[in-house]
Amino acid sequence: MDLNEILMVAQNAAVIAGSKIRSVSLDSSSSSQLTMKSSSTDLVTETDQQCEELVMAHIRQHFPTHKIIGEEDSGSERYELTDDETWTVDPIDGTTNFCHRLKLSCVIISFLKKKQVLIGVIYDPYADELFYAVKGSGAFMTKGMSSGNDDKAIIPIHVSKTKTITNSVISLDPGYGRDTVAVERFTAVQKAILSRSVRHVRVIGSTGLNMAWVACGRYDCAFEEGSWEGNRGPKIWDFAAGSLLVKEAGGITRDLEYQLTDDKPLDLLGRSFFCASNDVLANEILDAIAEGRAECK
Secondary structure: OOHHHHHHHHHHHHHHHHHHHHHHHHOOOOOOOEEEEEEOOEEEEHHHHHHHHHHHHHHHHHOOOOEEEEHHHHOOOOOOOOOOOEEEEEEEEOHHHHHOOOOOOEEEEEEEEOOEEEEEEEEEOOOOEEEEEEOOOOEEEEEOHHHOOOOOOEEEOOOOOOOOHHHOEEEEOOOOOOOHHHHHHHHHHHHHHHHOOOOEEEOOOOHHHHHHHHHOOOOOEEEEOOEOOOOEOOOHHHHHHHHHHHHHOOOEEEOOOOOOOOOOOOOOOOOOEEEEOOHHHHHHHHHHHHHHHHHOO
């Protein structure tokens, strides 16, 4: 198995989808039919579906026997992850931003074998920044993917060195949950973090960008809670690529659905994620999350 070839296919597929996203965003006369999936906060457009078809076609052209778990293809149902060569695809992560013409969306593609993420690619078509990682080889960013120039600079990326909440910028996303329990839980956790004098919090509505920005040190931490029972929270196509990026950039990932004191890896079949630049900062933030959760009991 040639991981370099797989990486190239993933990168090219992401750029193809990104080009489609930009063309629709820049064409004020174009319309992308909008529909709701699970709720008014969970949206899908024709462009999501078109981009997923473009990515899947490119992958299948090179690897016809590989399995693909795509957001629009899989929908809101539970999905199965086997030991086989498997791709995950989120054609537009940040669909709500895309619908509102906010340039905060990305294409996310990952490749797994034996349930291990071996390649992760996150492409921001607006900034024309491509973040990528191969397991065991570090994390990188390259700019100008849409230019067609083969001489692009490859920049190693690393998480920040921030170790205290007071010096941190944290991404704290409410996700899709708007029921009483989800709202109270989110606001209680937000209050606990704000009360610890966090430098600032951000809510941009894109799991892929959140994790890529932790990996390159723009954010110090990012997380989102969720559950299958409540049908809220990110899924494998949202965070598989980002989990590898963060780890290869020197950061950590945890799963929020386990006891917060347990150093459990991210559950790829779960509905929550947590990533941070280092253990020291992570433990302080996880304490704040536990404090906020306790207020909701």
